Amino acid sequence: MDWRDEGILLSVKRHGESAVIAEVFTPAQGRHAGIVRGGASRRMAPFLQPGAQMDIAWNARLQEHLGTFVLEPLRSRAAVVMSNRMALAGLNAVTALLCFALPDREPHPRLYARTEQLLDLLDQTDLWPLAYLHWELALLEDLGFGLDLTSCAVTGATDGLTHISPRTGRAVTRAGAGDYADRLLPLPPCLLRQGDAPDSEIAEGYRVTGHFLNQHLAPDLGSKPLPEARQRFVDLFMRGVAA
Incomplete structure (x- = not known):
């Protein structure tokens, strides 16, 4: 069994003396793991950095086996993240959430395209925070937990949306919220791509x-806690807002 695709390197873990187990994300294969022979060597290790764009060839005797990767770097993003603390935190949040949330070997081509576009914005510090926010919305949607922000769940109105139901993810107007407004989440206009x-x-x-992510996605995955990398990125961003 074998396949070849282009994808994003998500994680690398040491395996034995010289090999590593790499996880990648590709449009056709989804999140997929494999062994990289010699991946821990001085020659290969510098290229096997999370976020790198790779040409990926996988081979195994049987489909269900872990198999081996041959990885050829196409584009490194290391230079950007090593010189930008926010970019590094953002990259770590993206790769950690994908490893956490994506089912093994299940294609998510739309999310892959959004992820590649997002990572290509790592050096755009003015665009990245909002792009990352909309990427999290895309992640939720692709995994079946998308928010419905098109109209009010109570009145059906499409204008004046101000709140979100924490249970259903449906938008609500101020009038529709009524006495329950304090039980709802605020809906910032940027989630509607306004302002x-x-x-x-x-x-x-x-x-x-x-x-x-915490109350809907994580419980569906067995109540595992969200990766700490996501909170580290948000905390870093919040400190910048408060400064």
Whole structure:
């Protein structure tokens, strides 16, 4: 059994004396693991950095086997993240969430495309925080936990949406919220792709996506806690907002 695809390196773990087990994300194969012979060597280790764009060839005797990878680097993102603390934290959040949330060997081509586009913005510090927020929305949607922000769940109105139901992910207007407004999540305009998206709104957006990642996605995966890398990135961003 074998396949070849282009993809993103998500993680690398030492395996034996000189090999590593790598996890990659490709449009056709989804999240997929394999052994890289010699991956821990001085020659190969510098290229096997999470976030790198790779040409990937996988081979195994049987489909269910772990198999081996031959990885050829196409584009490194290491230079960007090593010189930018926020970019490094963001990259770690993306790769950790993908390793956490994606089912093994299940294709998610739309999410893959969004992920590649996001990682290509790592050096765009003015665009990255909002792009990352919308990527988290895309992650939730692709895994079956998407938010419905098109109309009010109570009145059906499409304008004046101000809240989100923490249970259903449906948008609600101020009038529709009524006496239950304090039980709902605020809906920042940046989640609707409206307005200038100041950092304070983006921070509120992270609280919204964080709720659905923690309270909806994580329990579906066996109540595993979200990767700490996600919170580290959000905390770093919040410190910048508060400064």
